[in-house]
Amino acid sequence: SVSGECTSGVHSSPFFCFSCRCEFPSAANIFHIRYFKTSAVHRDEVVTVKTPAFAESVSEGDVRWEKAVGDSVTEDEVVCEIETDKTSVQVPAPAAGVIEELLVPDGGKVEGGTPLFKLRKGAGAAKAAPSPAVEAPAAAPPSPPPPPPPPTPTPAAMPPVPPQAPKAQPVSAVKPTHAAPGPSAAGSRGESRVKMNRMRLRIAQRLKEAQNTCAMLTTFNEVDMSNIQEMRKFHKDAFLKKHNIKLGFMSAFVKAAAHALTDQPAVNAVIDDTTKEIIYRDYVDISVAVATPKGLVVPVIRNVETMNFTDIEKAINALGEKARKNELAVEDMDGGTFTISNGGVFGSLFGTPIINPPQSAILGMHGIFDRPMAINGKVEIRPMMYVALTYDHRLVDGREAVTFLRKIKSVVEDPRVLMLDL
């Protein structure tokens, strides 16, 4: 046996080179892929790629497919990996083309020389891998559909639980491209019909039921945000330093709502239609609508009546983090006695939120915009936010609703009200 380098570079056997008669010591492994033209019909188009020879007397390995039938590949792109004896060996495509057939199932065992797959050569023949087909609701694409734009059915309506669940459904109804097909040719007047998925139907049904059972009314007010903004400006650095999170103004509204809810228990209660009872709750669990890349989720802050601004800010922050990292558990989203929804993040000025059943009221926050206000007989520019309270009039009467909203306004405009329990 002759050891040392062989310069011919191509060997038909892993262990013996015919051209220079050198024999490879078993310690050196060289992997080759042999190409054979096997198809009689498409003699120059389809190649069968075989399993490379294994080294160190390993007899077989498991195939793990990276590509599927119909995928187009470039030269040297990895088509599959073969796992043998703790080694992962990549099998690249010998040329650009389209995968015609996989000859071994995923996880199947192969030996050196076993035919692996058929490749139809030619970059021109390559067709793009079919994107997840828009099929009947039952079909599941391999990857989740892209998140649709924030759902705002009409500018005035602000659903507290926008149908984020449809994103879970692999149905075209949710995909923006189908909901609003761009004109393929200028002035074309075609139509496309897309079936509504079950979740969307169910949500629609439930919303209508809620509207039919609750006597929904909305009362409005406006909040002067100057004091809260000043408080934030003044204390934000110290707050960040001590508590390691940013001081937002959501906590002010959540705290204000909790204060108002303990003050007006009817708003925190709910009617049980089956037993015709009113259920009063002595705890306040506030559902906060949070926008995530995958849509709106509504995690719940529990027992808000026991928390101060900082506790609330920490809770909101923690839930926001969890939502962002996709770590919200189903228990985090259970229940809730009252919902706060912030349309302001989308730039909303004014609007009527819709109650999130089975609750009796929802607070809608909107955008903060500078407006001229009459202050002590003079006109001053103040940062103002419109707030809306939609409530179930069967349970909450007008006076209670207005008082409730005014209480929120007074706490946010002057948080000292809380200190003095006014």
Place this chain on the structure above:
Amino acid sequence: MMSNVRRMVSLFKGVCRTRTCPVHTWTSGAGLVLQSRSTDVFQNLALEDWIEANVDLRQRGVLLLWRNRPAVVIGRHQNPWTECDLQAATKAGIHVARRRSGGGTVFHDLGNLNLTFFTSKKNYDRRRNLKMITDALRRVRPELDVQATDRLDIVLNGHLKISGTASRLRRDSSYHHCTLLHSADRSALSAVLRPSTSGIHSNATPSVPSPVANLVDHAPTLQWEELLEALVDQYNEEFGCTSALTSIDPSDEASFPGIGLFVSELSSWEWTFGKTPKFSVRTVLDLSEHRSAQLHLEVKNGLVASCQVLVPPDWIPQSLADQLSQVLVGERFCRHGAAAAAVSTLLRLDGTGGRLEELSKAVLRAMG
């Protein structure tokens, strides 16, 4: 910044600082020994990718020494749900990572040394690498009975595993990496290396459990630095060069341009979980009043491809259970996140506090 890059480039162009290396011991050029300063599993795995992609290994080999803060590292074709209790790992702050090489699951911590031997395909020789390690160990502690086995493990006293091997072969390059148990915390292991959920049927590469031991259990005076030094010396001797141990920082994007991309890929959900071979879950869910439901899920690319929940007909209508199944299709096989959000929306619509809620929560618990 630029001087860093130049220094790295010159390191890898491999000017062998001291003497010329005899040709017969290495094809040509020197070996290079590097030690990573990072203890982040994703950064270190990314560093392996970077070296493989950027260093010309035809002229010289590279030995990389590294260790990680507690992490579970699964093989390229394994199933993280069968190998690791993901809830327990998250709770304990233990990362779960999928490496590029094959083989089984390993638990990394600061007492577990990793060695990666980068060579050209031609010089790929795992037994030689393991021999280097056993020679180093015997040199520094001659009383240790260490041997490399046929399965490319290193065992102490004939049966206690102190090292496991995995490798990766690409068109032009290869690497062989292995662990070396110096002083790992084995108690943390048992809590985490068990399935996340029952009923998984998978043809992913399984792990082969073996009894393990730490070097310090049998050579209590062997310090970490002493071990590293012995390995470096032996590497230089075995592969015929003198290379000092060079410490590097993989988080330095300036010295390792493009490494950030490798880190993002390796830490992404799509890589760690999405690359799991197709598997199915078949299990029985225990419900209240001694009732039960059957769950059958197919998971592909880490996402629920199909779901069937069969409930006793008098418990809740099958149509309601089907709604639950539908909601889960297309979501990640994970009890948190989008699946939880979808379920919670369903519950809000169809009434909480009932049997549907109980069923939904049982199904979610069965999801990883």
